Amino acid sequence: MNIPYTVETRPDTGLTNGKLGIWLFLASEVMLFGALFSTYIILRNGAEEWPHGELSVPLGAINTVILISSSVTMVMAWASLKLNDWAKHRLYLIATFLLAGVFLVNKYFEYSDHLAKGEGPWHSTFLAIYFTLTGLHGLHILGGMIVMAYLAGPGAKLWKANAEQFTNRVEYTGLYWHFVDLVWIFLFPVLYLL
């Protein structure tokens, strides 16, 4: 028994199952982060004072550049598959993975800086929402890295068996990755600049 439209698109919807599935998943993610951003707004509106300059803007800016670059390499990883260039695909996929890793290392330095001062999430409402939002975002980065590791490792075999399905998987991973980037592009100004 085969499930239809796992690789080819359904004519009347123009979609594969996976493409629709990932978009629905992202819709639910929008609601998840939307709720947390709403929390941020409500807490900040209700606060007597809101701290400024607690976070390192240069580090945040560097991380923003890193994530945007990783989005570019992700697209290149998918485009190389479309051009049938396996070696380039490997290069770009691994580059994306490494950029994500560098992002998390930076985040680790930022976190340990705060914790060393004894200022964890319990310290203030600002740090509470900062740690929660960036922590959840960091988990999403980690999740993306696991998927990329799979695609670069055991999952890479699928390229030989079914190139189109593998290309689709890279595309879905890319869609997710752009979403995770987009969340950071909101997080950076909201937490670091405003």
Add this chain to the structure above:
Amino acid sequence: MDNVSTHGTPAPGHLHEHPHEHVHEELGFWRLYVFSVDHKVIGIQYAVTGLLFLLFGFTLMMIMRWQLAYPGRPIPLIGQWLGQARAPGGIMLPEFYNQLGAMHGTIMVFMGVVPLAVGGFGNFVLPLQIGAPDMAFPKLNMASYWAYFLGGVTMLASFLQRGGAAQSGWTSYPPLADIADGQTMWLIGMVFLITSSLLGSINFIVTTVQLRAKGLSWMRLPFFVWAQFVTSFLLLLAFPPLEAAAVLQLMDRVVGTSFFLPSGLVISGRPLQVAGQGNPVLWQHLFWFLAHPEVYVLILPAMGIVSEVIANNTRKPLWGYRALVYSVVFIGFMSFVVWAHHMFMTGMGTTMSAFFQTTTMIISIPSVVILTALLLSLWGASIRFTTPMLFALAFLPMFGIGGLTGLPLGLAPSDIHLHDTYYVIGHFHYVVAPGTIFGLFAGVYYWFPKATGRKMNDLLGHLHFWTSFVFINMVFMPMFIEGLAGMNRRMYDGGQQYPHNAAVLHWNVVQGWASWGLGLAQLFFIVNFFMSIKWGKAVDRNPWEATTLEWSAPSPPGHGNFLTEPIVYRGPYEYSVPGAARDFTPQFEPEKA
């Protein structure tokens, strides 16, 4: 997100076989019945687990009803086994009463009704009704069942931890929920249950959009599929905010943040050592942003089931199919903008109240359209009073009572009087107990022959229906009287401490005995269920002479469901077509040349 079909994935031990060979591999017991990826097996797993949780959640309520009817008297039979921490000498402690209340609500909503209505019926029936070989993502489907299972186990295990289970009500309002015992396990359990719902809802939507059979256009979908489709969107988009809220509350409890804790909180005479500046009402917003759509998650699948059963047993097309479809979609949209009608007492202001009571009045319109269409479907029909039909017929007035008693609660002025009284309890129980659960029973009796190849016994079914119908009304109808008299909900002593309750206290005794009677009445169902699996009357593909696609598959359907590719030629409810030889013309019957 992608999925590989089970073909080409050899079972362990068959690795030497060529993976491209078209062999029908024999799956072992574990892969066939436990870790199955077949939507029918998963549907039955969901349904059976859900039914067990319904029974368990109901048992908690039967124990509470003893305390309400006879406060301070030892609980008979099981009191001695509850232990010193819960009921010393068989007499229930207030903390244990609170645990029972919180867990009754949690279990019934998140682990009983939704898994049975969506996970059970949705999984089993939806792919069959749209002519699909399985769900779009079978492995994800299995993962969603097991996430639900883990969530259920976590919730059950929470009774055994020190301090017991959660005790802040199923709504878990902070600040109480931030500091009370047992809540951490509840939150972890909820994260599992939410994950399960998210995976499931993605699967349902993709399956409905992508895997409809040839000829099955949107306006030919059975109403049940529409109901499940809208329900899935509600689960997909309303649950994440609760997940966010659960994460925030978990942070408050475990890490020591104060998202929901205001400054200057004093507990038992001592100031709480937290940063403060949090907002307890924020939790209510996040919670009800889920929990109001959740009400429709509870009711829409039941409406879908009832529509199928009514069309089949009136032998008539549903009255106003399009109106039904537009109404259910409209309900889906509106259900996202009514949540704060649960919060008129928070002091959020008259502008907010005015907005939310307006949207609440608007959303009652499509609900009334659906109920009216189903009622009109009965007009002039020669009704077959089968067991599923009895439950479906009872659904209509029961849901009607539940819905109409909700109107005074949706209007701020009358809600201020009724808020947190037994009137509210009566209102939403009429919607979900004799409403939704009766709809679900109709579904069990109706699709049991498809799942097992055997019919359930009609005599036991009738006994189950009539006894349940009488007792359930004896439990819930007095709640309106109690509530209007001012009796508060969540009272450990049933309200004895307040003199104004004196005139209505005797109803607690009536409700107690009625709830135990209701418990006994379920024995008819349990006996019938197991007996019929083995000895029920064997049936062919289409025992109810129904029109939708699931009845073209064998009973029970094999792996892959249909023997030939299903093709749809007409709408879902072509009963008693003038000039036709029989009184039903199935969707899968080709046009005569």
